[in-house]
Amino acid sequence: MKIKSLILLSLSMVLLSQPIQAQRIKDIANVQGVRSNQLIGYGLVVGLPGTGEKTRYTEQTFRTMLKNFGINLADNVNPKTKNAAVVAVHAEMPAFIKPGQNLDITVSSIGEAKSLRGGTLLQTFLKGVDGNVYAIAQGTLVVSGFSAEGQDGSRVIQNTPTVGRIPSGAIVERSVMSPFASGDHLTFNLRRADFSTAKNMEQAINDLLGPGMARALDATSVQVSAPRDASQRVSFLSTLENIQVDMADESAKVIVNSRTGTIVVGQNVRLMPAAVTHGGLTVTIAEATQVSQPNPFSDGQTVVTTDSTIDVAQDDSRMFLFDPGTSLDELVRAVNLVGAAPSDVLAILEALKMAGALHGELIII
Structure with a gap:
């Protein structure tokens, strides 16, 4: 784990030390108003091989479906719904999609069904946040997971058998109005807010179209x-989305993943004068049980005794002095020489930050 983290740290030094190249506007910004929309619906999956559910809301949904087809069940009739399950259906509606086009949908059980494998989703309305129906879904589910259960209660589950997908399973019935073709301006929103990058984008657009065609509104938006x-x-x-823009340098950051031990240090991280020492203290306690037997024909008794051995070992400590403006190069080299584990490196970075010797933002995820 220690070697892996140090390799990743050194690799990040090499990658981040490379000069930042110009990028196209389409790769760093989105057009305001051009966005996808989320759809959701509530439906019924039927045709399950006994892996469905028998709950009150499943029964109610089943009765409502039959009623829509003109079939009314008496109140004292108890329908068997082990082959059916109620599900939540959701999809993402891309920008500019038109009525008649298809969407991929995801179907998830919301009850106690054991598996949706082999099921078919009946006609389900997919609504937007405004409550209007934008698509209608129906079709046979594709489920990658499965489950098997024995009579003794043992059960084997692989992947997730209660979630499935239907490729092109929804037909769009209504399009979403987009502000793309309205107004006198287009606005680009940077995916990473930065005043310098916004200014560079403004300058690049004006160099191509003429002065005053673009203006940066803030660190994120450029209006054209x-x-x-x-x-x-x-x-x-x-034409605009293919213009090359010089990206500004990223702010100085040190990102630490405390779960995996991965540490990434940005190229602009600097250290003020500081001395760092690293050492380890190991305490080992071993218990040995001994039996003391009395001599033959004596009145003595057998006694059990415990012999404890305590061993204390301290590794050699190494102290490193960082000069003013120490760069990422020296920092990585010093960490490698210390031979610290990821948790130790995190402790060193936190101590440097608290001491005011680390010039950069320390982000722990």
Whole structure:
């Protein structure tokens, strides 16, 4: 684990020390208003081989389905719903998708069904956050997981048998209005807010289109004057999104994953004058049981005694002095020389931060 983390740390030094190249606008920003929308619905899966459920809401849903087909069950009739299960259906509706196109959907059991394998989703309405129906889902589920249960109660489960997907299982019935073709401007939102990058994007667009065509509103948004005609706006945007923008340097950060021991240090991290020492103290306690037997024909009794051995060992400590402005290179080299484990490295970084000697943000995830 220690070797792996140190290799990752050294690798991050090599990668982050490379100069940042210019990137296309389409790779670093999104167009405001061009977004996907989440859909959700409540439905019934039937045709299960006895792996369904028998709950009150499953029975109610089953009765409602039959009623929609003109079949009314008497109140004293108890339908057997072991071959059915109530499910939640959700999908993501991409921007600009039109009625008649298809969506992939995910179906998840919300009751106590054991498996959805072999089931078929009946017609289910998928609604948006505004309560309107935007798609209708139906089809046979594809379930990768399975479960098997023995008569003695033993059970084997692989993956998740209560979640399945239906590729192209929903048909879009209504499109979502987009502000893309309205107004006199287009706004790009940076995926990573940075004032310098926003200014560089503004300058790159103005160099191509002319002064005053683009202006940075804040660290995230850059507003660009655009034609009103929808077809012209598409051509206009296709040109803009391929403009190369110089990315600003990332702020100084040290990111530590406390679960995996992975440590990534940014290239702008610096150290103020500091001395770091690292040492380990090992205490080993061994218990040995001994039996004392009395001499023959004596009145003595057998006695059991415990012999404790305590061994204390302390590793050699090593102290390293960091000069002002110590870079990532020296920091990684010193950590490797110390031979510290990931948990020890985290303790060293936290101590340096508390001492004010670490110039950079320490992020622990």
